[in-house]
Amino acid sequence: MLFADTSFLAASLRVNDENHLRAKEIAGDINEKMMISDHVFSELLTLMAYKEGNKEAYRAGKRLLDSEVLIVYAVSEDFLPALEMVRTTQKLSMCDALSATIMRKLGVKKILSFDSDFDLLGFERIC
Numbered sequence: 001m002l003f004a005d006t007s008f009l010a011a012s013l014r015v016n017d018e019n020h021l022r023a024k025e026i027a028g029d030i031n032e033k034m035m036i037s038d039h040v041f042s043e044l045l046t047l048m049a050y051k052e053g054n055k056e057a058y059r060a061g062k063r064l065l066d067s068e069v070l071i072v073y074a075v076s077e078d079f080l081p082a083l084e085m086v087r088t089t090q091k092l093s094m095c096d097a098l099s100a101t102i103m104r105k106l107g108v109k110k111i112l113s114f115d116s117d118f119d120l121l122g123f124e125r126i127c
Helices: 006-013 020-029 038-052 054-066 076-088 094-106
Strands: 002-004 034-037 070-072 110-112 124-126
Touching: 002 094, 006 020, 006 038, 006 054, 034 038, 034 094, 038 054, 038 070, 038 094, 076 094
Parallel strands: 002 034, 002 110, 034 070, 110 124
Antiparallel strands: none
16 A cells, blocks of 8 residues: 655646656556545645646546545544654644654555655655
8 A cells, every 4th residue: 555645646647747757657657556645635636726726626636536546534643643743853744744644553654755754754755
């Protein structure tokens, strides 16, 4: 199982993204099931709406919902460990901290991300 971060998903969807070609190449090689969190879903659609407009954000959301990507939900018990991670890790977003918390809870070790913050947290970053 692979966890996908917003940076990877946005790069694979946005042709103007500096990592678009690399993301498409990696996406073509994936043969494991992919998961995202509800917070990644929200962050992606917010980014898409801001950069590409609401119609593209809708298309991105619909595409994810219609795919085999598993969406996992942060629960109240995830927030305190994630918040602690934010406190102790410089420039770590709450969304990334929640992703890391969920990954640890589920035993997921690999992440599709262009965000080097995950290297500091001990995950194997594919990108």
